[in-house]
Amino acid sequence: MSDYKIIFTGPVGAGKTTAIASISDIPPVGTDASASDMTKKRKGSTTVAMDYGILKLDGGEQIHLYGTPGQERFSFMWEILTTGGIGLVLLIDNTRDDPMKDLHFFFNAFSDFIKETSFVVGITQTDLIKKPKIEDYRAQLKQLGCNVPLFEVDAREKKDVSLLVQSLLHSLDPGAV
Amino acid sequence: MQTNSVKIHATCLDERSYKVLSFFFKKYCHARCEMTGEDQAEVFLINMDHPDAEKQCTRIFEHHPASPIILMALKPRETGNHYFLRKPMIADHLLAIIDDIANKQADHKITAKKFNSITIDSAPEPKLALKPKLEATPVPEAEVSQKASSGHAAQLLGTKEDLSFVGVTKDIELSDKLALASIQFNPDHYLMGVIIQAYQLAKKECCIVKITGLLRTITMFPDTGEVYVELTDRQLQPMCVVDLNNKTGLIKQSDIVIEESTRNEEWNFCTKSRYFQSLDLFIWKVALWTSRGRLPDDIDITRPVYIQAWPNLTRLIVTPYALKIIAFWLSEPRSLTNMVTALAIPQRYIFSLFTASYYLGLAGQARRASDELVVPTPIITPTNKTGLFSRILNKIRQFN
Numbered sequence: 370m371s372d373y374k375i376i377f378t379g380p381v382g383a384g385k386t387t388a389i390a391s392i393s394d395i396p397p398v399g400t401d402a403s404a405s406d407m408t409k410k411r412k413g414s415t416t417v418a419m420d421y422g423i424l425k426l427d428g429g430e431q432i433h434l435y436g437t438p439g440q441e442r443f444s445f446m447w448e449i450l451t452t453g454g455i456g457l458v459l460l461i462d463n464t465r466d467d468p469m470k471d472l473h474f475f476f477n478a479f480s481d482f483i484k485e486t487s488f489v490v491g492i493t494q495t496d497l498i499k500k501p502k503i504e505d506y507r508a509q510l511k512q513l514g515c516n517v518p519l520f521e522v523d524a525r526e527k528k529d530v531s532l533l534v535q536s537l538l539h540s541l542d543p544g545a546v
Numbered sequence: 547m548q549t550n551s552v553k554i555h556a557t558c559l560d561e562r563s564y565k566v567l568s569f570f571f572k573k574y575c576h577a578r579c580e581m582t583g584e585d586q587a588e589v590f591l592i593n594m595d596h597p598d599a600e601k602q603c604t605r606i607f608e609h610h611p612a613s614p615i616i617l618m619a620l621k622p623r624e625t626g627n628h629y630f631l632r633k634p635m636i637a638d639h640l641l642a643i644i645d646d647i648a649n650k651q652a653d654h655k656i657t658a659k660k661f662n663s664i665t666i667d668s669a670p671e672p673k674l675a676l677k678p679k680l681e682a683t684p685v686p687e688a689e690v691s692q693k694a695s696s697g698h699a700a701q702l703l704g705t706k707e708d709l710s711f712v713g714v715t716k717d718i719e720l721s722d723k724l725a726l727a728s729i730q731f732n733p734d735h736y737l738m739g740v741i742i743q744a745y746q747l748a749k750k751e752c753c754i755v756k757i758t759g760l761l762r763t764i765t766m767f768p769d770t771g772e773v774y775v776e777l778t779d780r781q782l783q784p785m786c787v788v789d790l791n792n793k794t795g796l797i798k799q800s801d802i803v804i805e806e807s808t809r810n811e812e813w814n815f816c817t818k819s820r821y822f823q824s825l826d827l828f829i830w831k832v833a834l835w836t837s838r839g840r841l842p843d844d845i846d847i848t849r850p851v852y853i854q855a856w857p858n859l860t861r862l863i864v865t866p867y868a869l870k871i872i873a874f875w876l877s878e879p880r881s882l883t884n885m886v887t888a889l890a891i892p893q894r895y896i897f898s899l900f901t902a903s904y905y906l907g908l909a910g911q912a913r914r915a916s917d918e919l920v921v922p923t924p925i926i927t928p929t930n931k932t933g934l935f936s937r938i939l940n941k942i943r944q945f946n
Contacts, residue, residue: 373934392945426937455931502771507855516876518869520860528702529860531945532869536856538935539873545935546870 374433375534376451377420378479379460380471384493384524385436386420388460391530393422393434419450447478456537457488460524461506464494468501469509476513488515489537491522491529552579552644554616555587557606558596567591567635574637579644587613589647594619595633603628614647616640622811630810642817702864702946710783711831712865713838715894720847720883729897730843731836733905737786737797738836742905744804745829749907754812759801760785765812766825773828774816786835830862830902837901839894841882845904850879850912853903865902867895879912 377385390397398421420436435450451457459475461468472490476483492506506519518536522529538545556567568581579589590606592599594617606615615628622632629643718725733739740757741764748755748768756765761781765774775782790799816822845851853875859868867889874889882900886893903909 392942424938424941426941428937430934430937432938432941499771503858511855516855518856518859520856520858522860527945531942532702532860532864534942535939536859536869536873538939539869542929542932542935543870543874544929544932545939 372431372433372453374435374450374454375456375458375537376454376479376482377434377436377458377460378447378475380462380465380475382465383460383462383471384491384522385460387524388458388491388522388530388533389420389422389434389436391524391527392424392534394425395423397422397434419446451479451482454482454486456486456541457482458491458533458537459488460491460493460522462494463492463501464498468492469505472506472509473513476515487517487537487540489518489520489533489540491520491524491533493522493524495521496523551577552648553582553586553588554579554591555582555584555589556591556593557584557602558593558599563593570635570637575641578641589613589644590615591631592617594623616643628810629813632814638817639814642813646813701862710838711834711863712894712898713840715839715897717893720886720893726847729840729893730845731840732843733836735789735791736836737788737790738832738905740790740799740802740804741829741832745825745905747804747806751806754807754809756805756807756812758803758805760797763815765807765816767809767812768825771825772822773825774812774822775828776818776821779831782832783835786832787838824861826858826906827862829906830857833902833905834863834865834898837898839898841897841901842904845882845900845911847882850881850884851875851900851904851909852879852912853909855908857903857906857908862902865895865898867891868899871896871899 377388379385386397419438420434422434422436424432424434426432432455435454437447437450457479459472459479461471461475465471476488479488490506490510492503495503503519503521510517510519518533518540520529520533520536522533524530554571556564559567564581571577571579571581584590584606587610590610590613592603592606592615594600594603596602603615603617606613616631617623617628618631618633618635620633623630629647631639631643715729718729720726733742737760744755744757744764744766747753748766752768754765754767754769756763762776764777767773777785785797788797790797790802841847853872856872856876870891871885871889875885880888882896885896889896900909
């Protein structure tokens with residue numbers, strides 16, 4: 370039986386761990402450690418290896434949910450994690466200094482994977498800071514030549530994360546029912 | 547979080563009025579504001595019915611350009627960029643202004659600091675630590691993970707379809723003109739037409755627009771992307787299906803007025819935070835309620851229609867098959883006839899989604915010559931992953 374995976378990525382604090390926990394059928398396996406340096410300014414602990422969750426399908430099939438570590442110094446792992454992935458869920462934290470820069474950074478970092486598959490963008494923490502607006506992200510994505518699903522997301526809300534993943538699958542294959 | 551009272555310097559008041567106002571702050575504003583001297587003041591309150599008021603107002607503005615000023619008077623007046631409070635003073639109105647000031651200052655502070663000073667142990671205190679009204683203040687992620695969710699989540703219409711949103715319109719033979727007319731509507735005959743007119747004015751002029759002459763006033767705030775409407779969905783939905791030309795109806799088209807307004811003017815009326823909602827969601831719902839599976843009559847189903855981008859579906863109502871329709875439609879402009887044939891789903895789902903996207907400004911009839919080329923109806927053929935994706939979709943749809 371083949372192993373399939375969906376990759377969650379984004380900067381530190383964007384909600385990758387939470388999003389995986391929202392839809393995983395198992396308690397997510399985290400590798401969080403106490404945050405040090407600049408990361409500590411944003412959250413108490415951060416993912417240093419990866420997060421892992423599972424979606425168990427009827428018939429015993431499993432979809433693996435991998436969350437990349439947010440810190441750039443772990444970027445060497447990103448390529449390994451994406452190998453064999455179905456698609457990418459990019460979460461952007463709207464409260465960060467320059468979320469547009471984050472969008473460009475992760476788009477470029479995963480560009481090879483995106484070319485082979487597809488991606489969706491979830492903007493988190495928009496309830497805390499309202500700007501940039503969703504229209505601003507649309508404009509940025511248009512500049513990047515992408516017209517992909519882009520939603521405001523609360524990573525704690527199962528429905529939001531579910532809708533993001535559903536839209537990824539439909540983008541990859543509108544024939545899926 | 548500790549809440550500090552707001553330091554207000556009131557001026558142009560006689561001694562007795564000053565004491566009364568101090569008492570009013572303590573008793574009716576629950577000590578959320580307090581009198582202070584000019585040097586410590588965070589907000590200035592000026593009694594404009596005093597002969598020296600204009601002079602004081604100019605002086606204070608020059609000396610404290612960054613401080614908000616509330617002008618208080620018996621009669622409404624032009625206040626420029628200042629807040630206005632009508633006498634006799636009502637505590638809720640003053641508190642609404644204070645909340646607005648606090649939100650703006652918190653917002654400004656967040657933008658300026660961009661979280662640089664946030665530590666895990668202490669949340670940043672906005673200058674005016676007051677109850678949030680329109681916008682929340684930031685908290686560090688350590689707190690975010692423990693607090694309740696934002697209260698926003700995707701609203702999906704699943705198998706138990708909400709008929710008020712997508713209707714029960716049966717599929718028709720699209721080449722049959724008579725049948726086609728039965729699934730078309732003229733928005734000007736419904737509240738939809740009025741709301742869209744106001745929405746377009748608000749967006750174009752970037753101004754607050756209100757609609758009066760309904761059971762309740764509807765006020766649109768395009769700058770914050772919100773609408774204030776003292777009606778529940780249950781009350782609003784029936785109003786959207788009534789033909790305004792029906793002279794026996796409760797709402798008469800002739801009574802309805804769309805007018806520009808100002809934040810100061812509206813602030814005394816839009817005081818209950820529960821009646822604020824997302825403007826986009828409001829337009830989306832009104833469009834769905836009006837459409838109920840039908841199409842605006844200015845849309846030619848044989849000519850291509852486009853959709854610019856994915857609607858922000860997690861904050862809207864997700865109609866059945868919406869994701870499938872958008873994923874298919876986004877690749878290139880297609881005629882609605884073409885989409886109906888290719889997607890093979892009930893027509894009303896396609897028409898409802900088109901109508902809502904159309905009125906939100908995301909979709910429209912293609913105007914470019916190149917878009918007029920007839921796109922052959924594509925056949926959606928299964929890929930080697932279609933089965934897998936369908937199984938994943940079946941699984942995660944359970945979370946809806």
